[in-house]
Amino acid sequence: MGERLLLFFQYAGGTSILLAQTVAGLFVPPFRRTLIVEQMEKIGVDSFPIVAMTGLFTGMVLGLQTAYQLQQIGAESYISSIVGLSMVRELGPVLTALVVTGRVGAAITAEIGTMRVTEQIDALESLATNPIQYLVAPRFVALLIMLPLLTLYSDVIGIFGGYLIGVYKLGVTPTLYMRMTWDVIQIKDIMTGLVKAGVFSMIVATVACYEGFETSGGAEGVGRATTLAVVISFIMIVAADCLSTAIFYFVFP
Amino acid sequence: MIEIINLCKAFGSHAVLDNLNLTVQTGETMVIIGRSGCGKSVLLKHVLGLMRPDSGQVIVDGKDVTKIEGPELQKLRMRFGMVFQGAALFDSMTVGENVGFALREHRLFPEGEVRRRITECLSLVGLADIENLKPAELSGGMRKRVGIARALAIRPDILLFDEPTTGIDPVMADVINKLVKTLHERLKVTVVLVTHDMVSAYKVATRIAMMYEGRIIATGTPEQIQSTGNPVVRQFVRGEAEGPITADQPKRRTFIG
Numbered sequence A: 001m002g003e004r005l006l007l008f009f010q011y012a013g014g015t016s017i018l019l020a021q022t023v024a025g026l027f028v029p030p031f032r033r034t035l036i037v038e039q040m041e042k043i044g045v046d047s048f049p050i051v052a053m054t055g056l057f058t059g060m061v062l063g064l065q066t067a068y069q070l071q072q073i074g075a076e077s078y079i080s081s082i083v084g085l086s087m088v089r090e091l092g093p094v095l096t097a098l099v100v101t102g103r104v105g106a107a108i109t110a111e112i113g114t115m116r117v118t119e120q121i122d123a124l125e126s127l128a129t130n131p132i133q134y135l136v137a138p139r140f141v142a143l144l145i146m147l148p149l150l151t152l153y154s155d156v157i158g159i160f161g162g163y164l165i166g167v168y169k170l171g172v173t174p175t176l177y178m179r180m181t182w183d184v185i186q187i188k189d190i191m192t193g194l195v196k197a198g199v200f201s202m203i204v205a206t207v208a209c210y211e212g213f214e215t216s217g218g219a220e221g222v223g224r225a226t227t228l229a230v231v232i233s234f235i236m237i238v239a240a241d242c243l244s245t246a247i248f249y250f251v252f253p
Numbered sequence B: 001m002i003e004i005i006n007l008c009k010a011f012g013s014h015a016v017l018d019n020l021n022l023t024v025q026t027g028e029t030m031v032i033i034g035r036s037g038c039g040k041s042v043l044l045k046h047v048l049g050l051m052r053p054d055s056g057q058v059i060v061d062g063k064d065v066t067k068i069e070g071p072e073l074q075k076l077r078m079r080f081g082m083v084f085q086g087a088a089l090f091d092s093m094t095v096g097e098n099v100g101f102a103l104r105e106h107r108l109f110p111e112g113e114v115r116r117r118i119t120e121c122l123s124l125v126g127l128a129d130i131e132n133l134k135p136a137e138l139s140g141g142m143r144k145r146v147g148i149a150r151a152l153a154i155r156p157d158i159l160l161f162d163e164p165t166t167g168i169d170p171v172m173a174d175v176i177n178k179l180v181k182t183l184h185e186r187l188k189v190t191v192v193l194v195t196h197d198m199v200s201a202y203k204v205a206t207r208i209a210m211m212y213e214g215r216i217i218a219t220g221t222p223e224q225i226q227s228t229g230n231p232v233v234r235q236f237v238r239g240e241a242e243g244p245i246t247a248d249q250p251k252r253r254t255f256i257g
């Protein structure tokens, strides 16, 4: 037990140091614009289809589930508010972050881990290049920009999914559906979602890169590191979501 | 001058470097020999500050590599070229991008000059017209030579080679040996070269150091090493199965392999 606690603190310390070094590295030249753009494409643009799919189905499921309940009290038109709010505040950010962890976080760990075990990271250092600045910083920035964008995108698609159910299954009129959506969603809700997405992006980037750097033991080690990165990111995202929801709930009611 | 003083490094309970001392003079070609797994690669990584020792110092022209970090360490590394045992090419980049990496990264030259240098360094190791291939498309020996070209690109004044001729055909190996000799004779580069290829060791070395059980047990010119009285060294350089070195690994291997 004591040993586990020690390992936990070692992990927390290690990731915090990496995060601090990454952020510090952002303000020191050279600035890696081409690398950042490259990563934004890999991380963000290429994730659009899968984020769209998840968003659409989540919105539809949410619509169906609430419809089932609301029909009993004859309040079908409220489905739009429920779907809209849930997507924007909660499901959009969390599901997008989880999908991105699976697609991008795993890839980052596998790539950096392979570079570690094949000594490419040593080679980078031998060529007087700081691997944190070269490998971590661009991925960090790309995630920080792209995850909130993907989240917004997922919100919109999710609302569209709910719209399909509300309008075509429950017969809510399109104008009423849209009005009830816009009426309840405030700027504050959207910001809440975006702040969450920003926090999640830092979790994914830091954990994935940290696991990559800490990889040892060949191909098997890379596999292990990748699994760990995904599992730890998942847990931390869900925990951070709970924590930030609580903070928003109590501090900005 | 590189002075390695009382260097110790253990992985778990396995002491790989055990109070190792070695001095490499500026401009000499020091060949380090020793059996597989005795810690030669680990030693080279300490010289470049890629690994930190448990205790001891590595002093390069008055600077202790084990103590400095950040920009100061980067600056020192710009004087080094390192050829990794497994080449360690960046597999997301083409051969040309690999060789030109440090030149572009540190904006040392305009693009035209960078391209000229890439071609020049590749031709030094007997490679041409492969700039646009990816490392995965090369043979093991070609990759090793690209690794050498990459280390040469910034024209370092200290070169560290980790088994440059292993896995390379004899003709190409001799090209590499000649290259190391040329670097030594014409450019006065300091070379530290790790190998178990005794032919190549005798050809390029100004001095040879034998590493055994975490220490340097003998140093001397190739002639001195060849006619040594030390039974361990004699057995190694002659490649004999009988002698003080036994077939099992000198110490326990750790979980990493």
Ligand SMILES: Nc1ncnc2c1ncn2[C@@H]1O[C@H](COP(=O)(O)OP(=O)(O)OP(=O)(O)O)[C@@H](O)[C@H]1O
Residues within 6 Å of the ligand: B011, B016, B034, B035, B036, B037, B038, B039, B040, B041, B042, B043, B085, B253, B254, B256, B257
């Ligand atoms: N990162 C590491 N973690 C744990 N042990 C390590 C690590 N790197 C090296 N070792 C151990 O250190 C010892 C020396 O390894 P090293 O790679 O330096 O051998 P070597 O002399 O270069 O051998 P070879 O000639 O086969 O390349 C080995 O026994 C290895 O198990």
Ligand SMILES: [Mg+2]
Residues within 6 Å of the ligand: B040, B041, B042, B085, B162
């Ligand atoms: Mg080695």
